[in-house]
Amino acid sequence: MMNILTHRTLRTTGSAIFFALTSTLAYAQTGWTLEKLNKAMKESGRPVEFSQATFDSVQERRKAALARTEKYLDQRFGRADPAVLKAFADIPREYYHYHHAERRSFAKDAWDPESKPWAVGYGSALSDYLGQAYMTQAAKVTPESTVLEIGTGSGFQSSIMGKLAKKVYSIEILEPLGKSVANMYKPLGYDNITTKVGDGFFGWPEVDGGFDVIIVTCAAQYVPPALFKQLKPGGRLLIPIGQPFKRDQFLYIYTKGADGKVTSKKDIGMYFIPFTGTMMKQPKPAGA
């Protein structure tokens, strides 16, 4: 027992050190500052001037939130994927804390300790970061992956995918939201994300070769058939089912076999009470 505990402690500590180093390095490289945040906000068509105090308090919370994310993924999957953690460390979440319908920033609330979902307008939501981290790791994105996201939402998830994948395509059905969020990638230098406003039902057939990962954030009684056509054999299609805010979402993971037949896995309790409840006690999802 002692050995197991010791091994576990060492591994967790080791991964924490690795994560701390990589995240520090990442921030050292990107040099994220208040001035850059204000500049990016202005360039994305959302002119908001943050104070240094707001910026500093967010950065302070960010450290704790990233540690929380790592611990969460560690416990949920057995081991947090360092690439996922690095992506979360690199993306300034406060930039996405913006209500597009009301043209109002709530960046001051970014990296909240409770990991809550936030409304971004038009009925869309910025999901809680633990849930997003979970889904990102479950998607098994690699640097060679081409990813399709149906439902751009706040733009945070596509930015995360952009850090992990070769290329990301994202479709938003809500016209005003899609147009507003489309302006958010360039100021941060994210040049491997392409978005459009339209119907995700037909996927993005113009992309040659299809997709390794497809994330669908809304679905009716069936998964749009075109999406399975555009999913490469062996590819994964993820659908979080459930409404924003309710925190009852569970994840359907569809896998396309070499013969074209599709199997599905219902991963219950995707957002179950982080840290204190069920999720921590459950083993990693099958195939994740």
Add this chain to the structure above:
Amino acid sequence: MTHHRISLTPLFLIALVAVGFEVALTRYFAIASWAEYGYWVISIAMVGVCSSGVVLALAPEWFKHNAEKLLLWIPVALLPALALGFWWTTNVKFNPLELQNHALMATQLLRIGEYYLALFPFFFLSGIFIGLYFVAFDNMIPKIYAADLIGAGSGGIVVLLLMSTLHPFQLPLALLPLMVAAGLCFLPMRKKYLPILLASAVASAAILLTQVKPEYNEYKAISPPLKTEGSKIVEEVRSSRGAFAVLDNFTERLDIDLSNNEQVLGSAQPIATYGLYNDGNRVTSLAKEKPKDLAYLNASLDIFPYRIREKSNALLIGTRGGFRIDEARALGAESITALESDPEIAAFVTRYRPDFTSPTLQHLAPQVFFARQNAGQSTLDIVDIASDYLGQSEANKHMFTVESLAQALAAVKANGIVSVPMSIREFTVYALKATLTARDALVLRGVAKPEEHIIVYRSAWNARVLISPTPFAKSDVEALLSFANERSFDVSYFPGIVPAAQKVWNDLPSTSFDDESAARSDEANDALANEIQSALFKNETPSRAFNLAPATADRPFFNSILRLSEIKPIFDRIQMVPREELGVLINVAVLTQAVILALLVLALPFFKRSTLGAKPLTALRAMGYFAGLGLGYLMIQIYLIEKATALLNDRASAFAIVLGSMLISSGLGSYLSARFEAVPARGVRLAWRVIIGWAAVALFAVDPLVHATTDLPQSAKIVLAIVLVASVSVALGFPFSLGLVSLRNAPGFIPWAWSLNGAFSVIATPLANLLALSFGLRTLVVLGAVLYTLCFVCLPRTSRGN
């Protein structure tokens, strides 16, 4: 100041407006939020009314002295109270989804508090207005109570009628003239009164017209498609059944469950359609044109019965916007009868598919269709219930009861199939409950080994339960396994199944509130298969939290499966609870709040004995009496609403007819009870005898009556419902007014008793719902009879005894 006579018209009007506003608010909540939360409004309203009774009880002499002045000016104040209250209500940023998230719950509870603050002034003032009549004119109590009840009953009916012409958000505006009319009844009492009254009305109308801009909640189904490029509403229909809208946008398609396998689906796509929404919830798809290509059908979950019963005579219950008729034809059905039981949906389908006419498409409840079939003529091969039927209308739940499925079984040939759909996207156990209900239907039909007559297959999100009067043949099972394998569907049950031997295409873990560390393996699991095995052969159900007793005519609530005894683990994991189950939790919340309110009202005599002016024994008797009346009346009312829904196959009509006829009849009863003012005990005894007699007959006669009259014309059924309600309601109007007459010697007690009665009415509504869910509707009749017996024993006697 002494008061002898006063016009009862203002009282009638204010009671009408109060109930009308209450009903209008439930409509507002149904659209802007979710219908379940509209129910909360009733309790908010009653908090205001009960508080007014308490205030009146604390200073009865002051109110009596100032009654004329207050009665004059309250209508003036009620106008802005209604307008500002509604304006504030529409501005509360309440998100019901956040209430199911422990991290966000606190903020939403505060917002519910905002609703209370917004609506309290109106209901408090209207309560004071009505209560003043009782306090100041206690020589007219039976007539006052009659006017109050008849006004309240009329309010419900008036607003429900207005729904046919006005958008639900405009209903409060329509009530303003009635309040002005109430004020005008007091003319000519003050010179400056009329301009002030009219100014108040104009200002209130201005607020409602210019400042109130309620919208659909942005998390309702209608919201995203409304915000897509080029989206437009092509038709709107307003009715007492809700606000219907037909949307045209690129997201609207035929919403059916399809295989994900390219080999089956090929290049087929679901058809682009219009979307039909009711109160912002998606009801079904509507055809843009007659569909030309049904190639997607080969991949559909629903088609299997047609594969093994070719050239069938099919009965479709629900047409999924008419598309199911096209599909049944394409699947080779030789004869099709399609039923749309909801009149609005039937009208929409007929408008958008004018090529479907009777007898192919009929506006008929399935129970009526079955009743019209001659006994012994089982001519159908397939009875096919549409996948969206259960959620389309409140009355449709009756098709998913043991008795209705048994009717369907009686209507099919010996090898015919009844196909029952069930969503398993959120709770797998719904399909298990459907299976158990189907099993009991087979037993009711005299089948000895029902497990040989059942097949259950499914996709990841939906299941189909098939039942047949004769055991399924081996060839049927082989055909199913092949059908499912081609499409990556799963077979969860067939006679002789070994679940462990079945390949699982769509992993389905069990849903449980019980075990936080629910075991999950890397192996794909079919929880439904395991649960059906346990339930059919070991009589075990998967979780303590679920009550999976089959739905019956006496307990026709298919979706409400959460067990109240497990409320703690359910609340701890409230995020798991689907919308279909929210009603139970809201009932519990309202009940909790109502009990607190009632305790406060109950405690009043112990703090204000001198003011109330009655002895402790009288207080205790009065407590039992008026609390019992509040509880008993609502027990019978909820029972009647549910039975009228079954009779009329329409929840909205049933609600209006029962509410209106019950209150008006009770008002009439109160008026008639004046004959017993000198001997109230005699009047109460007479009423008690009628109520007990009615309850005894109702217990044994109402269900057979509903069943036997299914085939009557709707107008005859409405008359029958009114007769059923009125036959007891006149007697129900006696005890309250005669109880108040008995308290004339203790003036403070009258508003307190009125308040107490109201508080227990609030308790009774959720309590009756919860009891009906757990024990069935007949329990409410029994309890109602017991409570009225208690009242008879407790009748307070201050007139003679104190």
